[in-house]
Amino acid sequence: MNPMRVSRLMLVTLRDDPAEAEIPSHKLLLRAGYIRRVSSGIYAYLPLLWRVLQKISAIVREELNATGALETLLPQLQPADLWQRSGRWAGYTAGEGIMFHLQDRQGRELGLGPTHEEVITALAADLLRSYRQLPVNLYQIQTKFRDEIRPRFGLMRGREFIMKDAYSFHADEASLKETYAAMDRAYRRIFSRCGLRAVAVEADSGAIGGSASQEFMVTADAGEDLILTSADGSYAANQERAVSLAPAAVVLPGGARAAGHGETLATPSQTSIEDLCTAHGFDPTQMLKVLLLLARFEDGSQQPLLVSLRGDQQLNEVKLTNAVTARCSGQHGALLELAPLSVDAVAKEGLDPLPFGFMGPHLEDALVAGARSWPPRFLRFADTTAAELEAFVCGANRVDAHLVGATWDSLCACPETLDLRAAQPGDRCQHDPDQVLVASRGIEVGHIFQLGRKYSEALQATFTNEAGVEEALWMGCYGIGVSRLAQSAVEQHHDAHGICWPTAIAPYEAIVVMANVADASQKDLGEQIYADLQAAGIEVLLDDRDERAGVKFKDADLLGIPWRVVVGRGAAAGQVELVQRAGGVKQDLPADALKAVLVGAIEAERAGLPAV
RNA sequence: CGGGGCGUGGCGCAGCUUGGUAGCGCGGGUGCUUUGGGAGCACUAGGUCGCAGGUUCGAAUCCUGUCGCCCCGACCA
Numbered sequence: 001m002n003p004m005r006v007s008r009l010m011l012v013t014l015r016d017d018p019a020e021a022e023i024p025s026h027k028l029l030l031r032a033g034y035i036r037r038v039s040s041g042i043y044a045y046l047p048l049l050w051r052v053l054q055k056i057s058a059i060v061r062e063e064l065n066a067t068g069a070l071e072t073l074l075p076q077l078q079p080a081d082l083w084q085r086s087g088r089w090a091g092y093t094a095g096e097g098i099m100f101h102l103q104d105r106q107g108r109e110l111g112l113g114p115t116h117e118e119v120i121t122a123l124a125a126d127l128l129r130s131y132r133q134l135p136v137n138l139y140q141i142q143t144k145f146r147d148e149i150r151p152r153f154g155l156m157r158g159r160e161f162i163m164k165d166a167y168s169f170h171a172d173e174a175s176l177k178e179t180y181a182a183m184d185r186a187y188r189r190i191f192s193r194c195g196l197r198a199v200a201v202e203a204d205s206g207a208i209g210g211s212a213s214q215e216f217m218v219t220a221d222a223g224e225d226l227i228l229t230s231a232d233g234s235y236a237a238n239q240e241r242a243v244s245l246a247p248a249a250v251v252l253p254g255g256a257r258a259a260g261h262g263e264t265l266a267t268p269s270q271t272s273i274e275d276l277c278t279a280h281g282f283d284p285t286q287m288l289k290v291l292l293l294l295a296r297f298e299d300g301s302q303q304p305l306l307v308s309l310r311g312d313q314q315l316n317e318v319k320l321t322n323a324v325t326a327r328c329s330g331q332h333g334a335l336l337e338l339a340p341l342s343v344d345a346v347a348k349e350g351l352d353p354l355p356f357g358f359m360g361p362h363l364e365d366a367l368v369a370g371a372r373s374w375p376p377r378f379l380r381f382a383d384t385t386a387a388e389l390e391a392f393v394c395g396a397n398r399v400d401a402h403l404v405g406a407t408w409d410s411l412c413a414c415p416e417t418l419d420l421r422a423a424q425p426g427d428r429c430q431h432d433p434d435q436v437l438v439a440s441r442g443i444e445v446g447h448i449f450q451l452g453r454k455y456s457e458a459l460q461a462t463f464t465n466e467a468g469v470e471e472a473l474w475m476g477c478y479g480i481g482v483s484r485l486a487q488s489a490v491e492q493h494h495d496a497h498g499i500c501w502p503t504a505i506a507p508y509e510a511i512v513v514m515a516n517v518a519d520a521s522q523k524d525l526g527e528q529i530y531a532d533l534q535a536a537g538i539e540v541l542l543d544d545r546d547e548r549a550g551v552k553f554k555d556a557d558l559l560g561i562p563w564r565v566v567v568g569r570g571a572a573a574g575q576v577e578l579v580q581r582a583g584g585v586k587q588d589l590p591a592d593a594l595k596a597v598l599v600g601a602i603e604a605e606r607a608g609l610p611a612v
Numbered sequence: 613c614g615g616g617g618c619g620u621g622g623c624g625c626a627g628c629u630u631g632g633u634a635g636c637g638c639g640g641g642u643g644c645u646u647u648g649g650g651a652g653c654a655c656u657a658g659g660u661c662g663c664a665g666g667u668u669c670g671a672a673u674c675c676u677g678u679c680g681c682c683c684c685g686a687c688c689a
Contacts, residue, residue: 012622012623012639013650014623014624014638014639015623015624015638015639015650016623016624016625016637016638017624018623018624019618019623019624019625019681019682020681020682021682022682022683037681039680039681040680040681040682096613096686096687098687098688114688115689144689146687146688146689148687148688149613149685149686149687149688150683150684150685150686150687152682152683156689157687157688157689161689162689163689164689165689215689224688317686337686338686339686443689444688444689445689446689447688447689479688479689480689481688481689482689483689484689485689513648515647515648516647516648518647519647547647547650548646548647548648548649548650548651549647549648549649550647550648550649550650550651551649551650551651552648552649552650553648553649553650554649554650555650557649566648568648569648577648
């Protein structure tokens with residue numbers, strides 16, 4: 001129950017927006033006294049927020065326990081050798097690495113857990129021996145540490161944050177998929193029970209690895225991710241993953257010229273697609289653009305890339321990263337960086353300058369053959385839209401000239417063709433060309449992965465199958481940013497006056513405000529209602545401060561308690577006012593009718609939104 | 613790490629260009645009045661101007677260095 005009087009709450013609210021905050025939810029959590037910054041990306045969760053976090057955690061526990069998952073608690077201090085065995089120690093500690101690490105008094109290296117695949121997989125290797133024990137799913141709710149390159153927006157991207165992470169182990173892929181689907185369903189229930197509008201989107205699995213992965217996004221304008229959704233709701237993806245149909249290309253008048261080698265066109269200083277189209281009346285879809293990039297790998301090696309795209313399309317770097325990783329990471333380790341090839345980098349390799357702005361897909365390997373440290377050839381890719389062009393305009397590989405009416409094969413063989421373009425809002429959908437992708441912004445609050453056997457193989461986590469053969473475990477992992485979820489709830493539920501918590505995760509369900517504590521009838525009735533509501537099972541806060549009514553109303557709005565009971569002028573006649581925070585609807589009613597009204601309303605709201 | 617900006621009582625800011633012994637609003641304390649939407653009046657406490665050097669008779673102000681914080685990019689729950 002934990003009833004509470006505001007006078008005892010250590011409540012400090014701020015009238016002005018703190019200078020450190022940018023987005024509404026961050027400002028409001030600071031102003032309403034929910035959090036305090038201790039250092040960059042490190043926050044104290046004050047008592048009111050801790051109640052919110054515990055309510056979210058309780059919902060998460062209920063839903064995961066209902067799937068048969070087991071709650072556990074793993075160490076945050078993790079030995080380096082565990083991470084060396086999975087091959088992630090160097091990547092996570094050196095350079096851009098995200099893991100805080102230290103040495104103990106013996107000089108042994110330790111890391112502060114940014115995630116727990118290593119620890120849990122080592123435990124699985126120790127404890128899971130037979131297919132008879134499978135599947136199992138373990139989860140924990142605890143603080144994670146990540147030395148973020150740039151912490152920001154309060155709890156949205158902290159260096160220390162609360163996460164629920166779960167790891168499942170299976171005898172085969174079918175079992176993994178079953179648990180993955182069960183977690184998908186549990187996640188949808190968790191977010192809707194928390195009162196959040198969330199959408200599940202296809203996602204890139206990034207550094208965690210594995211095959212399928214899906215993110216859960218709380219829709220909000222301040223979200224860091226761009227989501228593309230079809231109007232019928234059957235397709236939704238993070239832009240870094242999204243696929244779509246590109247607009248049809250406008251056929252190049254005259255088609256192929258000079259037997260597909262193209263006619264030379266003088267294009268002085270016309271280095272951009274836009275310049276060329278303006279000067280010569282081309283359509284961007286008739287152009288072929290060539291991007292040069294440089295990939296840098298874990299082993300220190302570098303590889304120049306040549307990517308062909310249709311002129312109207314944008315490169316999706318995540319797709320390219322995945323393509324390069326698939327080709328090269330076996331030999332060179334993880335891809336650390338993908339950056340546009342600079343004039344300086346070319347010069348540093350001792351090469352002649354490249355015709356930037358006038359390059360065609362037939363740019364010869366000979367141009368990089370003499371490089372000091374690069375391999376003597378480009379790694380070449382073409383996006384599907386570029387590969388499908390019959391005849392196109394492209395750079396002539398010398399300054400101030402382009403080719404018109406060139407074709408693949410005549411110019412050069414079309415390189416490996418992949419989907420490398422960024423899907424855009426307005427693009428037609430692959431599943432139904434009559435549907436169009438629509439953009440919205442989202443905050444990633446959950447992510448589920450089918451990891452496969454990446455970690456179990458690295459850490460020799462095996463079991464004996466039905467046939468008596470040793471086999472690597474199949475794994476899934478499933479995360480929810482608990483503290484981030486709390487802040488995204490504020491981002492989604494606030495107005496000009498403050499927070500409007502969904503009842504299911506509000507720190508208190510109701511606040512009783514005695515307008516004037518010097519008035520004995522108000523004070524007596526307020527105390528009585530406070531006691532009655534507690535007895536009725538409502539989590540209630542009593543604002544007993546000797547402040548003017550206006551101050552208490554402002555604070556109640558800022559705090560965002562879903563229901564406010566005002567005991568004021570009508571107290572002597574037994575009348576009170578009931579105000580719903582979201583929407584601000586007010587009603588006057590007799591004090592003895594209050595309990596029934598409030599209990600009914602709050603019981604309905606505790607369930608959150610209808611499940612999706 | 614690259615680019616941009618900011619550090620002045622608890623919070624939000626002015627003062628800095630043109631050096632001369634620190635100010636405003638909010639907040640805190642005391643008293644009186646007020647009491648349904650961040651009250652009024654009076655009194656009061658609280659800052660070696662992020663830190664370290666330097667220039668100067670004199671530095672919040674000019675110079676150098678350094679630390680911290682915020683915003684834009686790569687990363688992610």
